[in-house]
Amino acid sequence: xxxxxxxxxxxxxxxxxxxxxxxxxxxxxxxxxxxxxxxxxxxxxxxxxxxxxxxxxxxxxxxxxxxxxxxxxxxxxxxxxxxxxxxxxxxxxxxxxxxxxxxxxxxxxxxxxxxxxxxxxxxxxxxxxxxxxxxxxxxxxxxxxxxxxxxxxxxxxxxxxxxxxxxxxx
Amino acid sequence: xxxxxxxxxxxxxxxxxxxxxxxxxxxxxxxxxxxxxxxxxxxxxxxxxxxxxxxxxxxxxxxxxxxxxxxxxxxxxxxxxxxxxxxxxxxxxxxxxxxxxxxxxxxxxxxxxxxxxxxxxxxxxxxxxxxxxxxxxxxxxxxxxxxxxxxxxxxxxxxxxxxxxxxxxxxxxxxxxxxxxxxxxxxxxxxxxxxxxxxxxxxxxxxxxxxxx
Numbered sequence: 001x002x003x004x005x006x007x008x009x010x011x012x013x014x015x016x017x018x019x020x021x022x023x024x025x026x027x028x029x030x031x032x033x034x035x036x037x038x039x040x041x042x043x044x045x046x047x048x049x050x051x052x053x054x055x056x057x058x059x060x061x062x063x064x065x066x067x068x069x070x071x072x073x074x075x076x077x078x079x080x081x082x083x084x085x086x087x088x089x090x091x092x093x094x095x096x097x098x099x100x101x102x103x104x105x106x107x108x109x110x111x112x113x114x115x116x117x118x119x120x121x122x123x124x125x126x127x128x129x130x131x132x133x134x135x136x137x138x139x140x141x142x143x144x145x146x147x148x149x150x151x152x153x154x155x156x157x158x159x160x161x162x163x164x165x166x167x168x169x170x
Numbered sequence: 171x172x173x174x175x176x177x178x179x180x181x182x183x184x185x186x187x188x189x190x191x192x193x194x195x196x197x198x199x200x201x202x203x204x205x206x207x208x209x210x211x212x213x214x215x216x217x218x219x220x221x222x223x224x225x226x227x228x229x230x231x232x233x234x235x236x237x238x239x240x241x242x243x244x245x246x247x248x249x250x251x252x253x254x255x256x257x258x259x260x261x262x263x264x265x266x267x268x269x270x271x272x273x274x275x276x277x278x279x280x281x282x283x284x285x286x287x288x289x290x291x292x293x294x295x296x297x298x299x300x301x302x303x304x305x306x307x308x309x310x311x312x313x314x315x316x317x318x319x320x321x322x323x324x325x326x327x328x329x330x331x332x333x334x335x336x337x338x339x340x341x342x343x344x345x346x347x348x349x350x351x352x353x354x355x356x357x358x359x360x361x362x363x364x365x366x367x368x369x370x371x372x373x374x375x376x377x378x379x380x381x382x383x
Contacts, residue, residue: 007186016177043176048383050180052323054187055253068255072325076382112176130183137185155183163383 002058016046019066026070037077040166043112045073047163076167115165116158123158126151192322199318200245203338206310207345215303215349229353232275236358237344239268240366244337248315251330252322269363276359294352297361303349304365305372308342312369316380324381331377332370339366 004012023045027038049069056065116124129140130151141148211217224230243265250256280288294300315334324330343362352358 004184005187005189007184009181009184012184013177013181016181020173020177039173043173046173046176046180048323052254052383054189054192055323057253057256060253060256064255065253066255068325069323072254127179127183130179152185156185159180159183 005053005056005058019049020046022066023070026067027074030074034077034081037081041073041077044163044166045070047112047159047166048073051160051163112162112166115162118165119158119161122146122150123154123161126154127158130155195318195321196245196249199314200311200341203311203314204341204345206314207307207342208348210307210310211345211349215307215346217348218351220351221348224353227353229355232272232355233347233353233358233362234344236268236272237340237347237362240265240340241337241344243268244333244340247333248319248330248337251324251326251333252319254323254325269359272355272359272363276356279355291354292356292360294354294357294361296350296352297357300350300352300357300361301365301368304339304343304346304362305368307346307349308338308365308369311338311341312373314338316373316376319381320383323383324377327378327381328374329377330381332374334377335369335371335373336366338373339369342366342369 004015020042023042024038027041028035031038031041049066052069056062116127119127125144126137126140126146129143130137137148137151140146141151144151146154218224243261247258247261247265250258250261280291283291312335315338316331319330319334343366346365347362352361
């Protein structure tokens with residue numbers, strides 16, 4: 001994580017892989033009632049952790065930081081789902097039947113790719129190019145004719161906007 | 171989108187974090203807020219004309235140190251609450267200790283005074299407006315501390331809102347003291363504290379709504 005904060009993409013990728021596994025098991029223990037929500041929340045958490053990585057202090061235990069974010073988002077989800085549950089008929093009993101199939105899925109119900117299309121071009125294009133090409137910020141900047149700092153800002157704001165959209169659809 | 175694709179995307183769009191940015195955010199927030207508070211205290215209210223004379227009195231410095239130490243502690247509290255997973259530790263106890271010291275000073279002052287002057291020591295001449303004026307002067311600070319927190323990741327929203335309100339209230343009280351003619355410890359211990367607690371309560375009630383992320 002410390003290397004990731006310094007901008008090392010390879011170690012960040014490893015870290016995110018381990019983090020995903022960790023978050024899944026963290027949420028499986030707590031979200032037995034809403035198994036279909038797990039992957040959504042894993043993705044929301046990954047995005048939140050990425051967007052808030054500047055609040056991590058290297059002197060602090062990483063698990064405490066991750067767990068505090070996970071717990072916060074988890075409680076937030078429960079609050080949201082209890083609000084919708086009170087308006088809708090609960091499907092809890094039937095959901096139990098489908099639970100096992102949802103377990104291994106890494107596909108979330110709310111498709112971040114679709115949400116990405118709702119972003120304005122100046123945020124969407126940098127994210128897409130950097131992601132699809134795996135290219136550097138400099139390449140992307142040249143391709144879409146934006147300055148490097150505009151690409152960085154676009155990615156940063158775009159990911160924040162994605163996190164907000166994810167929260168409002170979930 | 172599959173989770174694996176999301177992590178690949180995040181890793182690809184990784185930018186190094188400049189640790190100074192967070193510090194800069196605090197600095198901008200505090201200076202802007204304090205400047206706003208100072209403008210209110212100078213422009214709308216006015217500076218206490220007796221200020222140059224009072225600077226030589228110890229009661230003046232007791233009041234300033236009281237407000238300043240609470241300000242520092244409150245900003246430290248915000249710093250902890252803005253980082254997920256960090257603990258408050260001894261900070262709440264330190265805040266309580268500062269208040270208790272002030273109350274001890276207030277009590278000794280009251281007990282050593284003749285009975286007929288005790289009520290004036292407690293109420294001064296401005297007790298009815300003091301807490302509200304402190305809250306008023308603290309308003310720009312309040313907005314600025316909420317802005318600071320919006321850029322960070324508080325996970326206990328009610329406490330974070332209260333912390334922001336208390337920091338605004340205590341720095342606001344420090345600024346307000348440049349206008350306020352009251353120096354008696356009993357007055358400070360009651361009405362200044364009450365003035366700090368008004369934004370604290372507002373912050374606690376607004377935190378869960380405004381600080382969500």
